[in-house]
Amino acid sequence: MKRIIYVFLALLPFSYLFAQNIQNNPGSNHGNKFEQLGTILPTPNEYRTASGAPGPKYWQQRADYNIKCELDEKNMRLTGSETITYFNNSPDILRYLWFQLDENEHSSVNNANYQTSSTIPRQATAQMLTNLEKQRTDNGFGFNILKVADATGKALPYVINKTMMRVDLPQELKPGQKFVININWNYNIPDRMVQGGRGGSEFFPEDGNHLFTIAQWYPRLCVYSDFQGWQNHQFTGRGEFALTFGNFKVQMTVPADHIVASTGECQNYALNLTPTQLSRWQKAQTAKEPVEIVTLADAKAAETKKSTAKKTWIYTANNVRDFAWTSSRKYAWDAMPTYVEGKKIMAMSYYPKEAYGLYRPFSTRAVAHTIQVYSKFSIPYPYPVAISVEAANGMEYPMICFNYGRTHEDGTYTEATKYGMIGVIIHEVGHNFFPMIINSDERQWTWFDEGLNTFVQYLTE
Ligand SMILES: [Zn+2]
Structure with missing residues (x-):
């Protein structure tokens, strides 16, 4: 993301202060600026070698996605169903899975803009206070999770914590096993130019059309790693993401005169062009x-x-960690x-x-x-x-x-x-x-x- 650079530059003075706190050599008179890294770097192990290359027992999890969704331009709503096949390549037994619900960044109740409301200026305008008040009620954005079920359709217990969702597995997922999970959902598509965020729409009043950028838009598997376990940090709207690699098949139903572009290769241009x-x-x-x-x-x-007719675009992508798309006439x-x-x-x-x-x-x-x-x-x-x-x-x-x-x-x-x-x-x-x-x-x-x-x-x- 381009904007991140300026945020990064703004934070430099703080990172300098943190760097001073590395107590590698507390008696030094140079704030540890010239220390060798040896004692700070993690110890090599059978997963990660000293050279930085994968070790003999290196593993990564895998998540394959089969997603069907429909873009309702009239009602500004995206409705989707996804089947995820999760492969436990780790040596660990898993009892639950964590998912990222980044679209909840637009929800007043599931995110509450806590990342941008940490200060109130000494003099606040009426509009500022009104904006704070809006966060007390549900603005109607963010995920509606309609179904979380296993391959047989049996409902699975889950809990949503702001932009994160934990799904409990019906039995232990052992090393080498896979688990199939179905999730149905929908959300109201925000106006990205007004509400901000990564995915949404832009409206062009001169011709009355929308340009949709659909990103960070489906429940996505968090990373489970040898060095961190589940990476389930909240999405604050500014940080980005880490995801599990896998293969995608995505079917996007949109107004018939839209052109769809996405991660991967289109499998049915002949039907849509x-x-x-x-x-x-x-x-x-x-x-x-x-x-x-x-x-x-x-x-x-x-x-x-x-x-007013509809068409379905089918895209596939292999060995990717995410999938994004765009649609507009x-x-x-x-x-x-x-x-x-x-x-x-x-x-x-x-x-x-x-x-x-x-x-x-x-x-x-x-x-x-x-x-x-x-x-x-x-x-x-x-x-x-x-x-x-x-x-x-x-x-x-x-x-x-x-x-x-x-x-x-x-x-x-x-x-x-x-x-x-x-x-x-x-x-x-x-x-x-x-x-x-x-x-x-x-x-x-x-x-x-x-x-x-x-x-x-x-x-x-
Ligand atoms: Zn960037």
């Missing part, structure tokens, strides 16, 4: 520069017609291939007409360049697609990220907007490497992935 768009997609597979699959004219036509879409070690990766961009003048010439090229440079300086990009979406923000997920960069109404733009946009695209696509592939725990240690990512971002720029 027009024959002309499908032939453009095929042409893009070998293109040397970005090819428009949904043109500006297509997007403008969809904006005015507003279909406002999107133009372009794509071109880029190659890493002979393997094809489709670099793609989705953007509304408000961003067309900047995204059409620069976005997909910036995505392809980012994949090339990061693959050179870190590890080869392992996924089949890399996507940049213009959604007036800056946040990353596996294979897909949301960025900013809109033109003036006449299509012109400032150099500052152009370079800011290219910078945020490189930054958010770069997060594919840190932390989406190199799975650092950014809920606890955000500086870790932001630092590595920003370093390679500047090399790429």
Whole structure:
């Protein structure tokens, strides 16, 4: 996330103070600044070697997701059902599972904005007090958990604690065993531009359409690790996340004239694109520069017609730690291939007409360049697609990220907007490497992935 950098810089003086407190050598006159790390680093063990490589008994848990959901644009509601297969690869017996309910960040009763309401200024306006009052009643946002059941449909006991949910297992889950769990849920989609947060909608009053960014949106398995057990820290809206890797199949039912982009690869373009768009997609597979699959004219036509029919887009993604998607009838879409070690990766961009003048010439090229440079300086990009979406923000997920960069109404733009946009695209696509592939725990240690990512971002720029 781009904004995190400024938070990080703001916190630097405090982290300096904490660093002073490492009592590695309490008698020193230099605040331990020049100490060798040896006595601070954890002791190597059979899971994690001294070199940093996995040890002979290294393990990770796995969670596979099969999700069906429907976006109700009229009522601004997302309804979903998911079947999760959880594999206990640990040597431990598990009696319960922890889930992240990040969407509860928008709930006044399940989150209460406790992360931003720690101070009241000496002089408060009436509006400030009214906003505090709102937190006493249910604003109607956040998860409605409708069903938590095992594979046979038998209800499982669970408890929700703000943005976390613990589900008790009917019997011990032994090492090497798997457990299937079904969760049904829905939530009201917040206006991201008013209520803030990671997922939600943006409304465009001029044409009456929404742009949906659906992120941190389904109950997600927390990480269970050898060094920490369950990582069940609350989501404060500012920290990010750590998740369990697995394979995803996600079916998204949306208005028929919407274009859906997501983590992974679409399995049914033939059903959801027009024959002309499908032939453009095929042409893009070998293109040397970005090819428009949904043109500006297509997007403008969809904006005015507003279909009431529905279509289902099916996407699959393997070996990812999360899944995010976007849906709107406002999107133009372009794509071109880029190659890493002979393997094809489709670099793609989705953007509304408000961003067309900047995204059409620069976005997909910036995505392809980012994949090339990061693959050179870190590890080869392992996924089949890399996507940049213009959604007036800056946040990353596996294979897909949301960025900013809109033109003036006449299509012109400032150099500052152009370079800011290219910078945020490189930054958010770069997060594919840190932390989406190199799975650092950014809920606890955000500086870790932001630092590595920003370093390679500047090399790429
Ligand atoms: Zn970032």
